Amino acid sequence: MQFEKVSQFDNLEMDYICDFSGGFISRNQNIFSQIELTDLNKFILEKAVFGTPIFKLGDKGNKLLVLSGIHGNELPSQVANLKALNELLDHSLPHTIYFIPFAAPKSTMNNQRFFNSLDLNRSTHIEDSLSNMILKAIIDLKIDFVGDFHSTAFNSNPGFESIFSSKSPCPESFLMANYISRDVGSNIISFDFAGSSYKGAVEDVCNLKGIPAVTCEVLCPFAQVSEGSVERSYAQMKSFLGYFGI
Template sequence: MDFDRVDDFENVEMTYVSFLSRGYISKNKHIFDRIKLTSFTKFILKSCIYGTPVFKMGNSGKKLLVLSGIHGNELPPQLANLELMNELYGKKLNNTVYFIPFASPKSTMNNERSFNDVDLNRSAHITNSLSNKIIQLIEELKIDFVGDFHSTAYNSNPGFEAVFSSKNPTPESFLMANYVSDSVGSEIITYDIAGSLYRGAVEDVCNLRGTPAITCEVLSPFASIGKGSFERSLKQMKSFLTYFGF
């Protein structure tokens, strides 16, 4: 997987996971109206016109992935990931951070959960599905830890702010989830064995294949940004990074 330097933004590198998932984030007013249009953000949004971009900052220490937009209609974490990227841009990092702010720009553009009628969090185990391409990237880059950030509405699953993890076969998932839960106050949900409830979640597939991963959820209505949800998601992301000594 080759990353290209980004001319206008020093120390940022990027590549694409897929070109089939391209979309105009600006067409989704529910998120676009909330986005601070820095020059860096404009560049990120422009990249989404061509596919699912992956960005890299830093060049040492652990390799971490901050992932959002696996469900295109879960907007708070996608907004938070943009904010996180802007806050970390230009800073000296002691770890290597990869960012996928919009896993499926097309789904975000359409403000819908699925990508071409496929739920990306039920299909990461299916070879060459869009989320499986993200898994392939994670393995090729030898990423050490994955944080997958979502939002959940009342009366959906789980319906409250939470951190999902599992104890087997990758116990670091559980340790990391405990840390985030303790520091942010999100409820912890842990399974004994990854993927035992249903198949194909990005977090589970990572854990089953030996890359520790957690799924973080904040409470917000689907397809919009509930009050305080962006801030909570950003807090979860920062806690995930702080676990590694940021």
């Protein structure tokens, strides 16, 4: 990948995961109405029209990824991701942080769970799926740890605020989940081995590749942003980063 410095913002670099996933986030009023239109957020929304942008802050320490929007209709984490990026923009960081606020801007624009009829959290193992392309970027960039942020609705899976993790082959997945759970109170859902329940989740495939990862879920109706849901997702993100002293 070829990151380029963003002239408008000190310390920020960006690249694209792909150029076929773009969308006008502003067309989804359920999320757009929740986004503070800072100069940075306006810039990100413009770039999302042309594909899946990835942003980079810092250049030392561990490499971390804050990911959201794998399911386009899970909105709170996408707003929280923008909030975290804005918050950290001018900070001196001990680690390198990558942000993907909108994994599939087209799906977010349409408020749809799937991207081109494919569930991206069941297809990371499928060659050339969008989530597989994100995985390839994670490997190419030598990212050390991944936090994938979602939301869940009542009567869905899991249907409550939670953190998915596994104990093998990456025990640190479970350690990160425990840290976040103790910090913000989210319930832990842990499996003995990654991918044992279903295939293709970003978190599971990362763990199977030796890259410790967790999936954090907050409670919110799909395609909506309920009161407090952005704040809860943001708290999970801050805790994930806090595990590394950020």
